[in-house]
Amino acid sequence: MSDASAMSSFHDGGCTCRHVRYRMTTNPLFVHCCHCSWCQRETGSAFVLNAMIEADRVHLLAGDVVAVDTPSQSGKGQRISRCPRCQVAVWSNYSGAGDAVRFVRVGTLDEPARFPPDIHIYTGSKQPWLALPPDTPAEIEFYRVSERWPAESLERRAALLAKFPRRP
Ligand SMILES: [Zn+2]
Ligand SMILES: [Zn+2]
Secondary structure, eight states: OOOHHHHSSOEEEEOSSSSOEEEESSOOSEEEEEOOHHHHHHHTSSOEEEEEEEGGGEEEEESOOEEEEEOOTTSSOEEEEEOTTTOOEEEEEETTTGGGEEEEEGGGBSSGGGOOOSEEEOGGGOOTTOOOOTTSOBOSSOOOHHHHSOHHHHHHHHHHHHHSOOOO
8 A cells, every 4th residue: 555656546446257347446444364264265265355445435337246145253244245247256345334344355456466465364264374474464363443554544434433333
């Protein structure tokens, strides 16, 4: 997120069959690399890379998505938005943040290298062959948002919470 060129432009992405094309109109709030076993199973890979961003900053340029209700570790579930044709997941919503925040799958962006992880989470279940870079924060489980997010993202979060109060 420190790349100056990434600050001023849109970030487009989409699914594999190109039915779905979307645009993030700003940089994300924060980028999670999650190593939990649930994310490993859902991706069939070693981790998931999610860029969190306000839902109203993600626009469909083409196509549509289907929301698939999927179990989550919290028990509250998540809705994974997928291309109705090729079924690639482009983003998801978790119950905690409701529909206000989308977790965009970084790998579906046209230039995913713009958004490396801001933090590695749930490294307690990380695959043992994966060595994490020493200069990126890493947590055994989760973390305190107020301690990790940059000031600008915390301001955006405060604006979101004012608009969409957390559900009990
Ligand atoms: Zn598709
Ligand atoms: Zn996870």
